[in-house]
Amino acid sequence: MNSAECLWVYEVEEFGPLTVTIDSHGGNLTAESIKNIEANKQKILQEL
Amino acid sequence: MMDIAQVVEDTAAKLLEISATKLPSKVKEALIQDEKDTEGSLGKSQLKAINENVNLAETFTKPMCQDTGLVSFFVKVGDKFPIKSEVKTALIKATEKATEKVPLRPNAVDMFEGNTKNNVGLRGYVPWFYFDLVEGDKCEIIAMPKGGGSSNVGKMKMVPPGKGIKGVKEFVVEAVAAAGPLACPPYTVGVGVGGGEDMCMNLAKKALLRPLYQYHEDENIASIEKELKDILNKLEIGAMGLGEGTSVFDVHMEFAARHPASLPVGVVISCWALRHAGATIDREGNVEFHLH
Numbered sequence A: 001m002n003s004a005e006c007l008w009v010y011e012v013e014e015f016g017p018l019t020v021t022i023d024s025h026g027g028n029l030t031a032e033s034i035k036n037i038e039a040n041k042q043k044i045l046q047e048l
Numbered sequence B: 001m002m003d004i005a006q007v008v009e010d011t012a013a014k015l016l017e018i019s020a021t022k023l024p025s026k027v028k029e030a031l032i033q034d035e036k037d038t039e040g041s042l043g044k045s046q047l048k049a050i051n052e053n054v055n056l057a058e059t060f061t062k063p064m065c066q067d068t069g070l071v072s073f074f075v076k077v078g079d080k081f082p083i084k085s086e087v088k089t090a091l092i093k094a095t096e097k098a099t100e101k102v103p104l105r106p107n108a109v110d111m112f113e114g115n116t117k118n119n120v121g122l123r124g125y126v127p128w129f130y131f132d133l134v135e136g137d138k139c140e141i142i143a144m145p146k147g148g149g150s151s152n153v154g155k156m157k158m159v160p161p162g163k164g165i166k167g168v169k170e171f172v173v174e175a176v177a178a179a180g181p182l183a184c185p186p187y188t189v190g191v192g193v194g195g196g197e198d199m200c201m202n203l204a205k206k207a208l209l210r211p212l213y214q215y216h217e218d219e220n221i222a223s224i225e226k227e228l229k230d231i232l233n234k235l236e237i238g239a240m241g242l243g244e245g246t247s248v249f250d251v252h253m254e255f256a257a258r259h260p261a262s263l264p265v266g267v268v269i270s271c272w273a274l275r276h277a278g279a280t281i282d283r284e285g286n287v288e289f290h291l292h
């Protein structure tokens, strides 16, 4: 493939540290964040 | 005689390169400041990665993000500027050229024929042009490539006019909350109010071109922009949506008159990679790149 719109396979050394947002134990930082944003939104709208 | 069309083409190709590889200085500073100010390690690490990436992109003149956006140009053509419709042709050629040279990711996909591979649509419209006719003998070009991820969270609503400015604010809060972590925050938010259903979106996009922390010249509007910025940061979206760091750098609003029966509100959200670059060309073909 010659374009930038594709998947690349890399071999890397010293990879990370990384943030795992979704793990295999059911943890999901994005879902948690969405929940928090939703709750904050309700509060904001009431006070507006 | 200088070939003006060629100057326009070369300048626009350069602008696409600058916008893809170098952030406007205000945006760059805001990201660096945010990295300093963010206490949580989760948010700080995201901002550190973004800033490192921004530096590498600038050093090697390579795109700061794999998504180099859908190309649009904001153009003001002076009455006495030697070429008019040829400007369009030159901008299309510039887009093809920059796609090869920078390179830009081929992002123009035809519904039926697939990716055109050169960022130019098969049926016109892409790159998209916002043309304005102005006095004088110059031509101003601003290139604005906008990523798909942050365009996906744009929203438009015909707010019931009775709700007034409160309805506008509510919708902006709803739109940015819905974007949440999805579109690579910290965000800059453009809001267009009034006009018709299409114009409010155009205005919202145009509002993103205003430098960060430069508020509307109308004080009333400026204070609403600042109020919304504070309110939106209470959503706690944070860097890359992880809840730590600034959620929204700035809110820019543009207002047009509206029909008595409607109150259109457009919200266009930019990811951290708020990219644009501009230049002015005079009738002799001298090019002045805008402070970036």
Ligand code: SF4
Pocket (backbone or CB within 6 Å): B065, B066, B067, B068, B069, B146, B147, B148, B149, B150, B183, B184, B271, B272, B273
């Ligand atoms: S939203 Fe912006 S930073 Fe994120 S992938 Fe798209 S263009 Fe890149």
